[in-house]
Amino acid sequence: MPGFNDIIGHDTIKEHLKKAIESDHVSHAYILTGETGMGRKSLANAFAMTLLCEKGKSEPCMECHACKQVMSSNHPDLIFVGHEKPGSIGVDDIREQINDTIMIRPYSSYYKIYIVDEAEKMTVQAQNALLKTIEEPPAYAIIMLLTTNQEAFLPTILSRCVQLKLKPLKDSVVKSYLMGSLGIKESRADIYAAFARGNLGRAIHLASSEEFQLLYSELLHMLKHLKEMDIMELLFYIKKMKDENLDIYDCLDFMQLWYRDVLMYKVTQDINLLIFREEFNTMKEMSAASAYDGIERILKAIDKARIRLEANVNMELAMELMLLVMKEN
Numbered sequence: 001m002p003g004f005n006d007i008i009g010h011d012t013i014k015e016h017l018k019k020a021i022e023s024d025h026v027s028h029a030y031i032l033t034g035e036t037g038m039g040r041k042s043l044a045n046a047f048a049m050t051l052l053c054e055k056g057k058s059e060p061c062m063e064c065h066a067c068k069q070v071m072s073s074n075h076p077d078l079i080f081v082g083h084e085k086p087g088s089i090g091v092d093d094i095r096e097q098i099n100d101t102i103m104i105r106p107y108s109s110y111y112k113i114y115i116v117d118e119a120e121k122m123t124v125q126a127q128n129a130l131l132k133t134i135e136e137p138p139a140y141a142i143i144m145l146l147t148t149n150q151e152a153f154l155p156t157i158l159s160r161c162v163q164l165k166l167k168p169l170k171d172s173v174v175k176s177y178l179m180g181s182l183g184i185k186e187s188r189a190d191i192y193a194a195f196a197r198g199n200l201g202r203a204i205h206l207a208s209s210e211e212f213q214l215l216y217s218e219l220l221h222m223l224k225h226l227k228e229m230d231i232m233e234l235l236f237y238i239k240k241m242k243d244e245n246l247d248i249y250d251c252l253d254f255m256q257l258w259y260r261d262v263l264m265y266k267v268t269q270d271i272n273l274l275i276f277r278e279e280f281n282t283m284k285e286m287s288a289a290s291a292y293d294g295i296e297r298i299l300k301a302i303d304k305a306r307i308r309l310e311a312n313v314n315m316e317l318a319m320e321l322m323l324l325v326m327k328e329n
Contacts, residue, residue, distance in 0.1 A: 003060045004046045008177055008200055009169040010039060016164065017047045018058040026051065026111075027162045028137040031119075033150045034166030037201025040146045041117065043166075045070070048078050048113045051142070066109060076107040081116040089118070091125040099133050102141050112140050119145035120152035127154050134160045168198020182207060187278045191216075194257055194275045195250075215246045219254050224282050226326055234323045235316065248315060249306065256302050262286045263295045294329030301325035 004014045013032075020026045030047075032040045046060065052075060054064040061067055069075035081097045083089040098114055106112040116122075122130065134143060134157070147153070150163065174193040177200060178184045184192070184207055195212075196203035206212045222229070222237045229237075241251060261274045266287035271280050305322040309315060 002042055002046060003049065003062060005059060007039060007042050007046060009173055010043060010166055013043060013164050013166065014046075017043070018050075021050055021058045026142065028141060029134045029143045029145070029161040031145045031147060031150055031153070031158070031161045031163045032166065033147050033163065035148060035199050035202075037196075037199045037205065038166045038168070039200065040166060041115075043164075044115050044144045044146055047144070048115065048142075051111045051113065052077060052109045075109075077109045077112045079112070079114045081114055083118075083121070087121065089116070089122040089126050091123060091129050094122070094126045094129045098143070099129060102133055103138060105138075106140055110140060111142055112138075113142045113144065115144045115146065117146045118148075120147040120149045122152075124154065127157050131156055131160070169200055170198065174198065174200050174203045178203060178207060190275050190277065191257075195253060211246060212250075214244060215241070215250060215254065218244075218246070219251060219258075220279070223255065223258050224279075226323075231320065231323060231327070234327075235320060238316065238319045238323075242315065248309060248319075252302055252306050256299065259295055259298050259302070262290060263292070263299070266290065266292065266295065290329065297329050298326050 004018060007014065030044075032044055034040050049060040049062075049067055049070040050058065052066045052070055053060040054066050055061045060070075062071070066075060070078055073080075079097065079101070081089075081093065083093045098116075102112070102114075104112075130143070131154070133141075137143070145153075145157075145161065150158065150165075171190075171193040174196060175186075175189045178189040178192055179186060182204070188207070192203045192206045195206055218237065218241055222234065226234065242248070257275055261276050261279075261283055264273050265271070265283045271277060274280065274283060276283065301322045305318045308318040308321075
């Protein structure tokens with residue numbers, strides 16, 4: 001379990017939390033918002049471990065009894081709120097795990113900390129039950145709500161919490177971590193970083209994902225030979241990817257990055273700006289054979305396919321319309 005110094009990026013949030021500890025102005029309630037894999041849990045755990053650390057500084061010592069308890073998920077004053085129903089956190093979950101226990105003083109620390117992951121799943125009744133606790137908490141209590149979507153919260157919850165939103169990391173930061181810590185070669189690190197869009201956890205997952213390697217090889221073959229295939233062959237590829245349970249939105253992201261590279265090389269003629277540098281020869285050929293407005297139409301067609309899928313248009317139809325634009329341009 002990392003301390004603040006071990007967490008990549010999110011410097012503004014780390015500084016805010018550390019200053020709150022140093023100045024003894026820790027809030028009773030926080031909302032940490034960010035995509036899955038961006039580091040919400042790591043930040044919450046680092047904050048909790050620092051507050052519970054026996055040394056009382058703005059960075060956990062990682063050596064005292066309290067730190068070791070947190071690292072082994074065994075500290076009595078750090079409570080992770082769970083829920084039985086996968087789709088929702090009900091009022092009983094909040095009452096039993098927070099409201100009914102929060103007035104019991106901490107066992108071994110000054111603070112008693114509750115971490116609610118997937119907090120956007122709280123029902124309205126659960127949020128209202130939590131609101132009463134947030135409005136009049138005991139001095140030692142801290143509640144941390146971790147969410148991918150803070151818009152799911154009632155305005156009364158939002159107004160009583162310190163809201164901290166995680167921002168995507170720069171691709172260069174993600175790439176450096178992949179190369180330095182995981183030993184991934186630069187050309188692949190570029191692809192994972194671009195595809196993850198600033199989400200380090202997602203980039204790490206992609207680097208070891210067999211599903212992504214399959215998606216990569218299948219789509220690469222299709223895009224390189226797209227002009228030679230008829231529409232039935234292309235639709236076969238799409239059906240094959242569906243049968244292999246590849247995420248169709250990931251496929252669209254991949255295509256968008258590919259044609260972004262085609263356009264980038266056509267404009268700049270600079271191989272160093274490409275994400276798919278290993279495919280330089282193909283990029284050179286495609287950029288020479290494509291007009292600017294043709295590439296723009298393809299990129300718009302990919303966006304339109306995404307919109308159609310989100311509107312529940314038949315997947316095969318949405319993809320066929322997009323592939324026809326690709327073939328024509």
